[in-house]
Amino acid sequence: MAATAAYDEIADWYEGEFLPRTSADDPLGIDRSLRDLLGPGDGRCVEIGCGTGVHAASVRALGWTPFGVDISAGMLRHAQGRLACARGDAGRLPLGDGSVDAAIAMMVHTDMPAYPAVLREVARVVRPGGVFVHVGVHPCFCGGFADRSDPDAVVIRHGYADGHWTKESWTDQGIRDKVGANHFPLAELLNAVLDAGMVPERFVESGGQAPVVLAFRARVQPVNGRS
Template sequence: MTRPPRPAARYDGFAEWYDANIGPYAEAAGREMLELLGPGPGRCLDLGCGTGINLNRLTDADWSVTGVDLSADQLRLARQRAAQGIELIQADATDLPFQAGTFDAVACSLLHTDVEDFGAVCREAARVLRPGGRLAYVGVHPCFIGPFARNPPGEPPELHPGYRNTAWTTDGFSDGIRRRAGARHVPLAELLNAFLGAGLRLTKFVESGDEDFPVRIGIVATQ
């Protein structure tokens, strides 16, 4: 069967900038994601692997890792970073090139604001998980991070109208990654229902960050 054309990769063209500016935040999210996932062995899909920040961390935890990302530019850096034996594939997270039940685990971080339909991502993740397999996800906290929120350093967040606005936008952000790639805000209920709607069972829910308010949200779900 012929696959439809891939959607445009919004992260092409500034992979080095991403690593330099977003890398520390992505590293923190990756550490939390691995803590939620736990060690292998087994086959693990790093879904939306980006520049490969989590690839070797997963391998060190005894997982046999396959990384997938839509951006050829980000995969270019991931290939430079990846240890021997890690497979990297360019693919759309909503249309994965794997048979059902291929993986024992799916690891994913900082993805839900980067796609038009996170529910479709969760359905694909559920499809490629074996029965009993687990998914660990860490993303920005939808109640405190988004185009409606201003987060001055060292100060409490300022929340403005717009929490229910889920349109793709580059507005309301500082001159960073979202000005370049845009984002789609996903309210908390929609985020949780994406997992439930895929037939996954939520087993753990955490909030994290170094501030007095949570900046990241972590979810573990099982097939």
């Protein structure tokens, strides 16, 4: 509940100051990765941890019908004008088995200490053959172990392999010093996708020579004869 309270507390700052500063012209390639990996479609697409709903316009522009789930009431106050949404736990999504055609998770996996369980929920609610798009901070170059104060000389210290929660951050102008972050090493993250019953299809790195963002598309596989 601590992370929930933290996002409730910073929701207005996130909407009014952080988003305009970080999303102008898509400097990290977040929206570009979403569009390239999700691609055109005409079904229902759920955003896991939709926050203030800023990605709904891109999802809608591709032809999908966006729907969002987030645990923070403060963030959902801003999301309500952008997409249909519901307050809920990403580990227990308020959706039936195979009830959506696609799912996305946009820069949220470090907010979810049980992200492997969230991925299993994604595999449950997305129909077999449907797609899941993950866009998140790059596990290898972002975290409490990474000093990015000089973008031309990113320093990677000990701690990458530990997998831990921390508020340590190289800047006080971002999110992590305020709400903290859970770190998942690359192999742990990708193995969690496989263990959930999804098969990665395509990967994208963006945001500089030492990438800030790692994104991928995975396909949900049939389970127990469900097709």
